[in-house]
Amino acid sequence: MELLFPLILMGIGFFVGRYLEAKHYASIKDREKKTLHIPMMNFGAKQSLPYAHDAKLFVGSVVVANDYFKTISAGLRNLVGGRVVVYESLVDRGRREALLRMKEAAIEWGASQVINVRFETSSIGGKSRDQGLSAVEILAYGTAIR
Amino acid sequence: MKFVPKEITEEVNVTPVHPLVNLAYLLGTVALVGISIYVGLGLIAGQLVKRIGPETEERIGASLVSSLFDSPSIERVDADDRRLEYLQNLTTSLQGNLSQTEIVAVDYPPVKVSILDMPEENAMVTAGSYLIVTEGLLSNVESENELAFVLAHELGHLHNRDPLNALGRSLVLLTVSGLLGLGQGPASALVPNALNLAEQGHSRTQESAADEYAIALMMARYPHGGHSLDFFRRVGEKEPDLGIFSRVAEWQHTHPLTGDRIERLEDVAQANNWPRTGPPTPLPEHIGCQNFVPCQD
Numbered sequence: 001m002e003l004l005f006p007l008i009l010m011g012i013g014f015f016v017g018r019y020l021e022a023k024h025y026a027s028i029k030d031r032e033k034k035t036l037h038i039p040m041m042n043f044g045a046k047q048s049l050p051y052a053h054d055a056k057l058f059v060g061s062v063v064v065a066n067d068y069f070k071t072i073s074a075g076l077r078n079l080v081g082g083r084v085v086v087y088e089s090l091v092d093r094g095r096r097e098a099l100l101r102m103k104e105a106a107i108e109w110g111a112s113q114v115i116n117v118r119f120e121t122s123s124i125g126g127k128s129r130d131q132g133l134s135a136v137e138i139l140a141y142g143t144a145i146r
Numbered sequence: 147m148k149f150v151p152k153e154i155t156e157e158v159n160v161t162p163v164h165p166l167v168n169l170a171y172l173l174g175t176v177a178l179v180g181i182s183i184y185v186g187l188g189l190i191a192g193q194l195v196k197r198i199g200p201e202t203e204e205r206i207g208a209s210l211v212s213s214l215f216d217s218p219s220i221e222r223v224d225a226d227d228r229r230l231e232y233l234q235n236l237t238t239s240l241q242g243n244l245s246q247t248e249i250v251a252v253d254y255p256p257v258k259v260s261i262l263d264m265p266e267e268n269a270m271v272t273a274g275s276y277l278i279v280t281e282g283l284l285s286n287v288e289s290e291n292e293l294a295f296v297l298a299h300e301l302g303h304l305h306n307r308d309p310l311n312a313l314g315r316s317l318v319l320l321t322v323s324g325l326l327g328l329g330q331g332p333a334s335a336l337v338p339n340a341l342n343l344a345e346q347g348h349s350r351t352q353e354s355a356a357d358e359y360a361i362a363l364m365m366a367r368y369p370h371g372g373h374s375l376d377f378f379r380r381v382g383e384k385e386p387d388l389g390i391f392s393r394v395a396e397w398q399h400t401h402p403l404t405g406d407r408i409e410r411l412e413d414v415a416q417a418n419n420w421p422r423t424g425p426p427t428p429l430p431e432h433i434g435c436q437n438f439v440p441c442q443d
Binding site for chain 2: 014018032033036037039069070072073076077079080083085086088089091092095113
């Protein structure tokens with residue numbers, strides 16, 4: 001049956017995807033706890049900054065993709081509209097991971113705070129290909145001071 | 147301002163919905179709406195189709211068969227083939243036999259017979275009363291009883307206005323498929339190919355009703371039902387030919403023939419105390435060949 005192959009793919013996507021996502025979330029929560037002590041601030045572009053000996057730009061980026069099951073669900077959502085719930089966890093994971101990477105790099109350098117933290121998002125694969133990679137690249141950058 | 151680190155425990159950015167539940171909800175919505183639109187359109191089309199007048203029906207039928215006959219893979223037998231006249235007379239005679247049954251006659255456009263040069267054994271009738279039989283059928287019938295039963299079955303469909311109903315359903319199906327961009331689109335803008343209609347087939351109830359009409363006609367014409375079903379018995383015994391996957395509807399496809407069908411007819415005959423054996427009425431010679439001239443091959 002032609003229906004069997006997509007169903008198998010969806011099954012793989014569902015089970016493996018759920019497992020990998022759970023693992024990633026566990027890792028994220030663990031590292032967030034570890035790096036909690038360094039504050040990150042969003043201001044700094046036009047405000048006066050706290051005194052620092054050193055300042056350096058740090059960038060954390062990550063590319064995350066959705067599993068096949070979620071892609072199909074999102075495709076159906078495209079018919080009726082509304083919140084694409086399945087993509088919410090993808091974007092959330094990506095954002096937190098990017099932020100953590102930036103923060104961890106800054107902490108390693110010896111930062112006491114990270115200021116002027118910004119986000120950038122771009123989609124990889126995009127809308128041009130129907131079956132293409134639906135991935136998101138999330139970038140977090142900020143100035144670390146020590 | 148002193149910074150106090152605080153762990154964020156709530157997932158504010160993720161909606162706690164199980165993905166399978168989400169998918170089920172989406173699929174359910176899409177399926178429900180799709181089905182209700184389809185059914186609604188079907189009902190509307192059914193109502194509209196009932197109100198088609200005979201002239202419109204003839205015109206629809208004419209464009210259906212013209213798209214069929216203009217197709218390069220389909221060859222039609224010449225208009226001066228005397229077999230057409232024979233079939234036309236047989237059909238008219240069968241329609242005359244209706245007065246000898248208890249069935250009340252129904253108005254439909256006059257029947258126009260055509261023969262298609264195809265090896266498959268098939269017969270079909272479209273809106274507008276275009277009755278089409280194939281060379282394959284004519285080569286394989288062995289008595290007039292068999293041929294008359296096949297024709298009477300098609301007349302039964304006409305009597306019950308089945309081709310019009312099939313037209314309504316097909317129009318809805320083809321229009322919706324065309325709108326959603328799935329499957330085959332209509333051959334010409336609004337009128338579906340006659341073969342598509344044949345492939346849709348009629349429902350089981352419609353087929354049974356046509357069968358019962360046919361057997362009643364057989365009883366009126368020859369005072370027995372013998373040999374009418376011989377053709378079906380022979381076809382049922384043959385292996386289904388899986389080699390032909392052309393667009394032409396196979397006999398087994400349009401008329402899903404099972405032993406049940408023959409059994410049901412015999413039950414009907416028995417219930418009415420109709421004799422089931424009798425001498426067969428012979429066909430004219432060389433009916434399987436063009437113009438009754440002995441076949442070259």
